[in-house]
Amino acid sequence: xxxxxxxxxxxxxxxxxxxxxxxxxxxxxxxxxxxxxxxxxxxxxxxxxxxxxxxxxxxxxxxxxxxxxxxxxxxxxxxxxxxxxxxxxxxxxxxxxxxxxxxxxxxxxxxxxxxxxxxxxxxxxxxxxxxxxxxxxxxxxxxxxxx
Numbered sequence: 231x232x233x234x235x236x237x238x239x240x241x242x243x244x245x246x247x248x249x250x251x252x253x254x255x256x257x258x259x260x261x262x263x264x265x266x267x268x269x270x271x272x273x274x275x276x277x278x279x280x281x282x283x284x285x286x287x288x289x290x291x292x293x294x295x296x297x298x299x300x301x302x303x304x305x306x307x308x309x310x311x312x313x314x315x316x317x318x319x320x321x322x323x324x325x326x327x328x329x330x331x332x333x334x335x336x337x338x339x340x341x342x343x344x345x346x347x348x349x350x351x352x353x354x355x356x357x358x359x360x361x362x363x364x365x366x367x368x369x370x371x372x373x374x375x376x377x
Contacts, residue, residue, distance in 0.1 A: 260285035315342035
């Protein structure tokens, strides 16, 4: 299994939407992941997470299933993390998924999936892309990329 985990694209400080830089980053992400075999996507209910996935959905169409897990529901961010971890852990061993979340939940999601502890993501950091490789047998590996 391969799971890409990232924070949403650059945010417009005046709204829940992506900034022009965030839209550009989302398009770049889509081109990076389009040939990866990704078929499952998880995000929060925030507009900016959906906008980060929109270019990938446009490229893949029905090949990409997007599931939303509210970060504001009862339980807040902790429940959001637990729901994403449970959904991803239930995927088949051959699955490729992408998780688009927030600066305060990316780390706990990676940790919940067994990828270890990452350095905190700063409020102005939008370019970190984590690739968690979970082989059927053996040790998990976590790669950190910048995009």
